[in-house]
Amino acid sequence: MTTLAITGGRVLLPDATITRADVLIDQDAGEILQIGPDLDGDETLDGSDALVTPGFVNGHCHVAMSLLRGYADDKPLENWLREDIWPAEAQLTDEDIRAGAELGVLEMIKSGTTAFADMYFEVPEIAAAVEEAGVRARLGHGIVTVAKDEEEAREDAETSLEIAREYDGAADGRISAAFMPHSLTTVGEEYLAEYVPRAREAGIPIHYHANETSEEVTPIVEERGVRPLAYAAEKGMLDSQDFVAHGVHVDESEIQLLAEAGTGVIHCPASNMKLASGMAPVQRMLEAGVTVGLGTDGAASNNDLSMLDEARDAAMLGKLAAEDASAVPAESVVELVTRGSADALGLESGRLEQGAPADLAVIDLDAPHLTPRYDLVSHLAYAAAASDVRHTVCDGRVLMRDREVLTLEEASVLSRAREAAADLRTRLED
Numbered sequence: 001m002t003t004l005a006i007t008g009g010r011v012l013l014p015d016a017t018i019t020r021a022d023v024l025i026d027q028d029a030g031e032i033l034q035i036g037p038d039l040d041g042d043e044t045l046d047g048s049d050a051l052v053t054p055g056f057v058n059g060h061c062h063v064a065m066s067l068l069r070g071y072a073d074d075k076p077l078e079n080w081l082r083e084d085i086w087p088a089e090a091q092l093t094d095e096d097i098r099a100g101a102e103l104g105v106l107e108m109i110k111s112g113t114t115a116f117a118d119m120y121f122e123v124p125e126i127a128a129a130v131e132e133a134g135v136r137a138r139l140g141h142g143i144v145t146v147a148k149d150e151e152e153a154r155e156d157a158e159t160s161l162e163i164a165r166e167y168d169g170a171a172d173g174r175i176s177a178a179f180m181p182h183s184l185t186t187v188g189e190e191y192l193a194e195y196v197p198r199a200r201e202a203g204i205p206i207h208y209h210a211n212e213t214s215e216e217v218t219p220i221v222e223e224r225g226v227r228p229l230a231y232a233a234e235k236g237m238l239d240s241q242d243f244v245a246h247g248v249h250v251d252e253s254e255i256q257l258l259a260e261a262g263t264g265v266i267h268c269p270a271s272n273m274k275l276a277s278g279m280a281p282v283q284r285m286l287e288a289g290v291t292v293g294l295g296t297d298g299a300a301s302n303n304d305l306s307m308l309d310e311a312r313d314a315a316m317l318g319k320l321a322a323e324d325a326s327a328v329p330a331e332s333v334v335e336l337v338t339r340g341s342a343d344a345l346g347l348e349s350g351r352l353e354q355g356a357p358a359d360l361a362v363i364d365l366d367a368p369h370l371t372p373r374y375d376l377v378s379h380l381a382y383a384a385a386a387s388d389v390r391h392t393v394c395d396g397r398v399l400m401r402d403r404e405v406l407t408l409e410e411a412s413v414l415s416r417a418r419e420a421a422a423d424l425r426t427r428l429e430d
């Protein structure tokens with residue numbers, strides 16, 4: 001057995017208390033062996049003056065969209081997608097998607113994220129980036145059937161099912177998969193009726209965008225006379241292993257449906273603010289017992305992939321939405337970026353305890369903005385930044401040591417992304 005010890009730090013435990021302790025990891029099993037005093041390992045990471053936290057879990061992303069960061073801003077969802085993003089995505093080559101995925105995963109490792117859920121196309125490119133970088137991911141192919149003929153639409157749905165079957169369990173189990181219809185309005189009912197039961201039979205979870213904008217809710221209510229999540233339940237898309245992104249415009253009946261079904265909701269506060277989609281009733285969902293996690297959405301609507309930013313945004317927006325400063329407190333958002341997202345995605349990560357996956361981040365506390373140290377949970381929620389992450393470990397493997405990423409070559413990932421973006425821009429201008 002090869003072991004790794006993180007020594008001299010303060011460790012954030014699942015009950016939100018913090019203890020001075022070392023963490024010993026079994027690198028072969030990728031598990032935490034022990035948390036306690038004076039532990040030695042074959043390899044050591046310095047945790048002094050630092051907080052050891054579970055690796056952050058980004059519950060909803062389009063990681064390759066990192067290549068479109070800053071390409072189009074300041075528009076509402078429908079216009080942004082149809083006028084800018086979808087035309088640009090139609091030009092992306094496999095190499096572009098690989099470059100964008102590596103860029104995004106690099107940013108994740110540098111900001112302490114060890115797992116994410118991703119909806120995109122050319123999934124094999126994204127899986128290759130995940131495999132190489134050493135992180136964990138639940139991947140899927142996003143289906144859009146509107147504006148497609150039947151053959152194309154069917155092919156898209158088939159691809160999503162095939163990709164999920166093929167990639168579930170890949171990269172030594174670090175990759176899992178889901179069936180991913182883009183949303184309840186961009187995928188036709190006939191395709192949901194046919195493919196959802198097939199995904200269910202194969203035991204594959206389902207992930208989709210739901211109730212993100214009011215423009216998306218109104219047509220469903222008008223055409224079908226039911227709320228979108230009641231429609232989703234009718235279609236069999238509200239299971240305990242499923243998770244939806246956004247859930248901004250959900251009413252009380254939908255919150256009850258989510259809580260009863262055990263379907264996770266990935267709240268994406270930065271994207272919701274930037275596209276002015278609205279404020280999700282996060283405090284209400286938590287009180288109702290809904291499994292809530294946090295996600296960045298793609299970098300083109302955020303515009304970064306830092307879960308520390310997302311935690312802070314979730315707290316701020318949650319208070320504003322509830323008109324209550326005590327709503328969505330520090331402890332809640334820290335739980336949302338770790339265990340909340342992990343639970344929604346069906347991952348065992350998100351907690352530091354014996355036997356849990358060795359997915360963690362070590363955050364440097366020796367900084368003006370983290371001084372003094374009354375409450376480290378408060379610092380994590382409100383003051384820590386991506387650049388404070390000192391080391392990142394996933395599945396027992398050190399992915400970043402002293403801010404040097406060991407699994408990806410940072411300089412070449414950045415230069416490939418810059419070249420791909422410059423090329424894309426030329427193609428789009430022609």
Ligand SMILES: N[C@@H](CCSC[C@H]1O[C@@H](n2cnc3c(=O)[nH]cnc32)[C@H](O)[C@@H]1O)C(=O)O
Pocket residue numbers: 062077081085086089119120121141142143144156182209212271297298301
């Ligand atoms: N196969 C589909 C692609 C779906 S992938 C998932 C899609 O979600 C898009 N996307 C990114 N952010 C959001 C969001 O906030 N809401 C809805 N869609 C988004 C993203 O640009 C990408 O096109 C096609 O034929 O276009």
Ligand SMILES: [Zn+2]
Pocket residue numbers: 060061062209245297298
């Ligand atoms: Zn999205």
